[in-house]
Amino acid sequence: MPEWEAVIGIETHVELQTNSKMFCGCAVAFGEAPNTNTCPVCLALPGAIPVPNEEAIEGIVKIGTALDSTINKDSLFYRKNYFYPDLPKNYQISQYTFPVCEFGKLEIVVDGEPFVVGITRVHMEEDTGKSRHVGEDGRIHDASHSLLDFNRSGVPLVEIVTEPDIRTAEQARAYGAELQRIVRTLGVSDARLEEGSMRFDANVSVRRGPDAEFGTRTETKNVNSLRSLQRAITFEIDRQTRVLEEGGEIIQETRHWNEDKGVTISMRIKEESEDYRYFQEPDMLPLEIDEAWQQRVKAEQPELPAQKRARYVGLGTDAHTAELLADDPALGGLFDQAVQAGANAKQAGIWITQEVVAYLRREEKSLVETALSAAHVAELSEMVSAGDLSSTASKDVLNAVLAGDGTPREIAEAKDLIQISDSGFLEAEVDAVIADNTDAFEKLAGGDMKMIGFFVGQVMKRTGGKADPRLVSEMVRNKAQG
Amino acid sequence: MPVDIDIAKVAHLARIDLSDEELAQYGEQLSVILEYAERVSALPTDGVEPTSHPLPATNAFRPDVVTSSLTNEEALAMAPEAEDGYFRVPRILGEP
Ligand SMILES: [Zn+2]
Numbered sequence: 162m163p164e165w166e167a168v169i170g171i172e173t174h175v176e177l178q179t180n181s182k183m184f185c186g187c188a189v190a191f192g193e194a195p196n197t198n199t200c201p202v203c204l205a206l207p208g209a210i211p212v213p214n215e216e217a218i219e220g221i222v223k224i225g226t227a228l229d230s231t232i233n234k235d236s237l238f239y240r241k242n243y244f245y246p247d248l249p250k251n252y253q254i255s256q257y258t259f260p261v262c263e264f265g266k267l268e269i270v271v272d273g274e275p276f277v278v279g280i281t282r283v284h285m286e287e288d289t290g291k292s293r294h295v296g297e298d299g300r301i302h303d304a305s306h307s308l309l310d311f312n313r314s315g316v317p318l319v320e321i322v323t324e325p326d327i328r329t330a331e332q333a334r335a336y337g338a339e340l341q342r343i344v345r346t347l348g349v350s351d352a353r354l355e356e357g358s359m360r361f362d363a364n365v366s367v368r369r370g371p372d373a374e375f376g377t378r379t380e381t382k383n384v385n386s387l388r389s390l391q392r393a394i395t396f397e398i399d400r401q402t403r404v405l406e407e408g409g410e411i412i413q414e415t416r417h418w419n420e421d422k423g424v425t426i427s428m429r430i431k432e433e434s435e436d437y438r439y440f441q442e443p444d445m446l447p448l449e450i451d452e453a454w455q456q457r458v459k460a461e462q463p464e465l466p467a468q469k470r471a472r473y474v475g476l477g478t479d480a481h482t483a484e485l486l487a488d489d490p491a492l493g494g495l496f497d498q499a500v501q502a503g504a505n506a507k508q509a510g511i512w513i514t515q516e517v518v519a520y521l522r523r524e525e526k527s528l529v530e531t532a533l534s535a536a537h538v539a540e541l542s543e544m545v546s547a548g549d550l551s552s553t554a555s556k557d558v559l560n561a562v563l564a565g566d567g568t569p570r571e572i573a574e575a576k577d578l579i580q581i582s583d584s585g586f587l588e589a590e591v592d593a594v595i596a597d598n599t600d601a602f603e604k605l606a607g608g609d610m611k612m613i614g615f616f617v618g619q620v621m622k623r624t625g626g627k628a629d630p631r632l633v634s635e636m637v638r639n640k641a642q643g
Numbered sequence: 644m645p646v647d648i649d650i651a652k653v654a655h656l657a658r659i660d661l662s663d664e665e666l667a668q669y670g671e672q673l674s675v676i677l678e679y680a681e682r683v684s685a686l687p688t689d690g691v692e693p694t695s696h697p698l699p700a701t702n703a704f705r706p707d708v709v710t711s712s713l714t715n716e717e718a719l720a721m722a723p724e725a726e727d728g729y730f731r732v733p734r735i736l737g738e739p
Contacts, residue, residue, distance in 0.1 A: 181710070184705075187709070196719060212704070301735055304736075306731055306734055307734065445703070446696055446703045
């Protein structure tokens with residue numbers, strides 16, 4: 162029998178970072194006193210009329226464009242009817258047929274292998290309020306009652322739904338990470354998983370090999386880190402495989418990821434066949450995202466993470482360095498400016514992602530809190546290329562620049578680290594050492610290349626360690642080969 | 644043509660508790676409405692542009708500007724129950 166294969170689809174909710182809510186002028190703010198950012202619209206008082214926030218529509222068009230989607234010129238809002246107290250209207254304004262975006266895709270790379278995840282749809286909706294369950298352990302099942310805060314009710318929410326294209330937990334994580342990078346690059350959301358401004362639901366099923374029909378799937382919620390996304394999916398694949406191998410059956414249900422125990426737990430909520438009785442939101446006009454709007458968003462699209470990584474690799478960094486630089490806007494910005502100022506890209510990339518990052522971590526500082534500028538990186542790079550500074554010494558100099566001790570040249574001079582790379586001077590030194598060690602030189606000339614180290618060492622000794630060892634070594638080799 | 648509807652299910656979905664008499668009464672009324680809709684659906688509409696909204700307008704937007712909200716007291720004034728600045732509701736799952 163073929164091996165088990167997982168079939169995974171991810172639904173992602175992203176809260177947009179607009180000033181005001183989706184359908185009313187209440188502020189989008191976090192951590193404020195409960196129920197202080199509400200109004201008749203987001204509390205669903207009778208007669209209140211929702212009016213969509215133009216900036217939120219702009220945000221979803223940006224996301225859809227970055228995900229290579231078709232942007233529907235005509236798009237409609239619907240009411241999704243269900244009963245839960247964090248939804249004051251008893252329906253959520255969402256989209257159904259004619260979402261803003263459809264048929265997108267996102268390419269991810271796992272273990273060096275590119276992999277395309279299809280994006281079914283990207284639609285606009287509103288977030289719910291937050292509930293707190295009061296009772297012994299804060300669980301909904303044992304609660305005596307619940308408390309509701311509607312500050313989040315009506316915050317613009319974008320839902321991104323993939324095709325069931327994902328096959329492994331690693332791919333799922335890579336997808337989540339890349340989506341988070343894109344959303345942040347677009348500047349439409351801070352996409353913080355811990356705080357819930359980005360949330361994943363994972364639909365997982367298993368089947369016997371790629372030709373078998375899809376199995377029954379479960380939906381896992383409450384995944385609030387990329388690591389938990391991977392762990393929860395791995396757990397769910399293992400659980401389902403075990404159940405099926407033991408002759409059991411998978412129940413279509415919603416499961417809750419328990420981070421501490423590392424397991425998914427059935428929510429044990431009786432799921433009636435979904436009947437949201439969607440109907441078109443009668444209080445709102447259709448959306449029309451015309452060609453001009455679509456073209457403008459496309460033209461204004463910032464460099465996406467994948468494009469940035471490819472550009473960095475093109476400049477000469479390795480793939481890992483490119484990824485680190487592209488993931489951190491401050492480091493990436495410093496790198497871009499340093500290269501523009503003439504720094505060697507490979508060298509600058511390594512300095513920034515290794516020395517600078519280690520310094521920031523050690524000192525618990527952010528880049529702007531240090532004295533390092535792009536011009537410094539460029540100057541340091543120039544000094545190493547010119548042979549004025551050894552690459553070992555360059556690290557010390559870089560750390561001193563970060564600490565605010567001066568420019569690279571000032572520091573190198575003050576610390577007496579400038580190398581002698583004057584070839585006329587060095588050649589005289591090499592000749593002097595050869596004259597003093599004729600026996601050793603004969604061995605070298607006879608093919609004993611180990612002797613190069615001896616001559617370089619002697620020259621370093623005579624110059625107080627300041628000669629450029631690469632240059633000296635090259636000279637000794639040339640002399641030996643006559 | 645009579646339209647078959649499960650009025651008890653529709654009432655449950657809308658969380659409306661109806662007596663048997665009311666089920667019969669509303670069932671009849673809803674059937675009349677649905678029969679009318681069926682008659683409209685039967686009309687020939689070939690070549691007619693679908694209308695997604697009765698008004699020939701789109702994009703009634705609001706600029707992304709914060710306007711004033713209700714105070715906590717105002718928001719909770721209409722709530723049957725409140726606690727510590729929150730709306731208080733009976734337990735959500737299981738028997739209240
Ligand atoms: Zn509001």
